[in-house]
Amino acid sequence: MEDIYLNKLKKIAQEKGLAVVLGSRLTNQELTWKDLMSKVLLSFSEAQKELRCYTEEILEGDMPVEVFFRMLYQQTKDKKPSFLEAFQYQDTTFIHKQIAYLVKENFLHSLGISAVDNRLSLALKAASCASLENTTWLNGEISQEDFSESCLAVTNNKFNSLCPAGTRFFQQLESCEAVLVVGLFPGDFAWRSIYGYLTEYAKKNKTIYWVSSHELIPLTHIVSLSGGALINEPVSKVLKEIFLDSQAKLPAEFFQGSEEGEGQNISIPKKFSIFDEKxxxxxxxxxxxxxxxxxxxxxxxxxxxxxxxxxxxxxxxxxxxxxxxxxxxxxxxxxxxxxxxxxxxxxxxxxxxxxxxxxxxxxxxxxxxxxxxxxxxxxxxxxxxxxxxxxxxEDNRGIAEVSAKLALICDSEEDYDLAQKYYTECLKARTNMGDHSGEIIAYVNLGNCLLKKQSWEEAKKYLENALELSEKFHDTFSIGEIYQLLGLIYMNFQEYTQSKVYYEKVYHFYQKEQDHISMPFVYCNLGHVCARLEDFDNAIKYYEQALECYEKMGDWQHLASVYTNLGLLYSNRCEYRTSEDYFSKAEEIFAAMGDIYNLIKTHTNLGKVYTLQGEMENAIECYRANMEMQIQLGDKQELANTLIAIAMVYLQTKQMDKTITHLQKAIALYDVLNLAEEKKEAAQILSIIQSKMANN
Structure with missing residues (x-):
């Protein structure tokens, strides 16, 4: 074992920052799930000759073992699965004894056991280990009373996923410094799910060390991705070297024993009677x-x-x-x-x-x-x-799943009252189940729904509940969205400093997660809130970072929106030429996309900037372009507003006849639309202008 890795692992272990994932294949003699699957399948085909033609295809197919055994259990729940007897050991091993001592003395950050056999349980019992607070069986343990249901039942697990306890274990690994994997290899129970979680941690710069004498591609990939190492040494030797400096706290047996000569002490049935006469x-x-x-x-x-x-x-x-x-x-x-x-x-x-x-x-x-x-x-x-x-x-799982779907349909149909009712039903069911991850998602969905109803205070309450649970259970799945929504709520409350706090939290979270898709949205939100705080330099910085992201992504719609925001920002700073440049870039994109509504808004912004620069002809040209599009759209109210804008430009150039004509046209449109307030304001402007003209 190279000194550089050994020294790192020693230091991490001393600080109790080392998590261990323990598989079942600690020697070359253990029965693997793949072996057991082959034996069970061949036993069935021997009993029913007509199924032999399918056996080879299934064995050669990419069939995850957890899928095979969960399907088998789903169909044979009325009898105790005889294949599970293969994982009942009479004796433990030296490596399991070492792990038991580490658990007893609380040397590990956490321990996740992917094996379902009882060897670690035997070792823990022999070591008189009382507390298993940081120890989790990822797929259950064979001697547990509810093992079959918790590990194999499809109601508790999807066919190819980890058990809920296993999922929670990986969600809680955020605070460890490194992960040491021993005895875990392709083909193990829930291998793909475990490997997927480990890959995610590797991408987050969580160092992974894998003890293996074989340089398998999945193993070498994940350790190189994480900056860790593949350790080609016996497991017991690796553990001895890592904890060598803790000899005073560990029993002598930890350092003196060996796994040599240890093998399996179980008998495998030659015939499985699961489908006898069926x-x-x-x-x-x-x-x-x-x-x-x-x-x-x-x-x-x-x-x-x-x-x-x-x-x-x-x-x-x-x-x-x-x-x-x-x-x-x-x-x-x-x-x-x-x-x-x-x-x-x-x-x-x-x-x-x-x-x-x-x-x-x-x-x-x-x-x-x-x-x-x-x-x-x-x-x-x-x-x-x-x-x-x-x-x-009174099936809470069923209620939760169906009410969530009903809520989504109502949400998409914009029936937010009914959606709120079903989201609340879902939340209650998830709470009754003790499903904290589902509870968090239900809180977030309910908060989102209430935001659409403009119920800001109520939405804030539910989102804060979601945040509290996420932090308590180290569940980061929805935390980015929660921060974003709370930032939006405080923005609506005009509490911009608090809004910025949440947007900065989500900024750091997505940076850590390396979520490049979400980052530009965060940059935009930070730009918005900095602009409200009149921190224009930082607002520009964030908008420009968003531009860089959207340019790389080729997201022209959002690119144009950021150009618009920059145009407004520079206009507020009275830097009209720069503002004009950004509005012109947005105009070009919206025109190319045929986005008429945003094109009209951009022309309005350009019209205002041109007016402020004294370029009245350009301003009128923008407004007239808007008039043509508004006539095509049949949008009479916006057409009237544009007529008012043109009238104001003509007023500044002392073209009084044109000013009055455009005001009169706007008043006529407001009258047709029964917009009394707008008509009254326009009429007052016209009256003032005509009065001044009469006095002159």
Missing amino acids: ETECCFFFASLLNFLMSRRKALDLLSIVITKSLQEKKYDLLAEAHRLTGKIFLEQGRLEKSIEEHIKAIDYWALCEDETNMAAEYTLCADNYWSGSAVEKSLQYYGEANSLYHRL
Whole structure:
């Protein structure tokens, strides 16, 4: 182990800044999830010869092991999964004992265990370790009473994601200095999710060290990305060297033992009896696997067999499952109407089974399809049916998911009162579940909805709740948006100093996250708030940084908007020539894009700048261009306003007849539009002008 890395790890460990991710493959002798998947699959195909032709395709496909076993558990929840016996060990290992001592003496920032076996639990028990405050099993642990449900149930986990506890672990790694990964390799349970999280931390300059004797591409990529290293040494030796300076606090066994000669002490069944006398169920399982691997034609062939056999055998629950999966495949193929037909059939069969939970789920799938097909009324109807069932079942997860979708539809239809009702329902359900991440998102959505209703104080309350939870649980998913919205609220309150505080927070957050897409919006907001504070130099600096970003992105719409802001800023500083240059750049873009509304606004700004510079002909030319576009748009009110602007230019050039003519035309338009106040103001101006002319 190179001294440079060893010294770094020693220092980090001494400061308790080292997090450890512990996998299951600490020697070359442990059973891997991939091995177990092969054994289970071959056992099934041996029992049913007609499925052998699919086995090789599934084994050679890119099938994540967590997907395989979660699908298997989903179909066999009525019996204890026999394949889990493979992870029940009788004895622990030396490496697990070392980790247990580190946990007991609180040497680690945090420990995440991706392995599901019980070896660390045995070691912790032997070490009499009382506190496991910073220790998390990312996928659950085999001896836990609720392991099967918490690790394998699809209701708690998507097919290929980490368990909720695992997600929370990675969200809390922000404060560690480095991560040491041992025993974790491609093909492990939830490998892709764990690797994805580690990659994100590597991008944030969080150093990652990986103990491995094999230079696998994913491992070398992530350590080079993070500035860490691949350590080709036995795990126990690495731990001894890192904590060598802590000999006084650790038992002698930590430094004297070895993992040599240790192997697995478990027996693997040669035959798995999960689908004994359940050929139709096994057929459906293979169809599910083939569908995941996108072999959809073969999956549909098997599902056709399942539907026929299930109907004959009166297995209505399996029949409903088969119609559900068929509907999902049809949707993937773009056959929306056929997909809906299959889901409606499934609803009928779930009703025969008196299975209201699955009925609600099927109503939701139907509603999803209607929504994707822009059939809003139908989607609302089916989501409503699902929501009613979930409320009757007191199923908070179902309520949260469906009410969130109902809220989004109402939000998009600009029915903000109803959207608020459903967002509130979603929030209550997430709170009841103890789902802090979902609770934060619900608070943010509710805050956003209230902003659209102009309920600024109420929105502020919900967003502050979201911020409090985000900070408490180190959940950064929505924190950038929260800062942005709070900055907007304080801007509306004209509390510009406080607004700037939040915009600066989001600025530092996105810089740390290297979120280059969001940065230009932050620059613009900082520019706005600095302009309000009359800090014009910094406002210009931020707007110019936004310009640089938008130019690189080729985002012409936002580029033109920033040019407009700079034009207004320089106009306020009485630097009219520079202001004119920026307005002209915005005019060019809006004209090229055919954005008439913004082109009219830009011409108005140019007209004002030309007037202030005494370039009256140019000002009138801008206003007349606006008149032509406003006539085409049929926008009589804005046309009247433009006539007033032209009249004021003519007034400054002492062209009184033209001034009066344009004022009279504006008054006539205001009269037609029943705009009494505007008509009165214009008439007063006209009266004053005519009075002065009469006196002269």
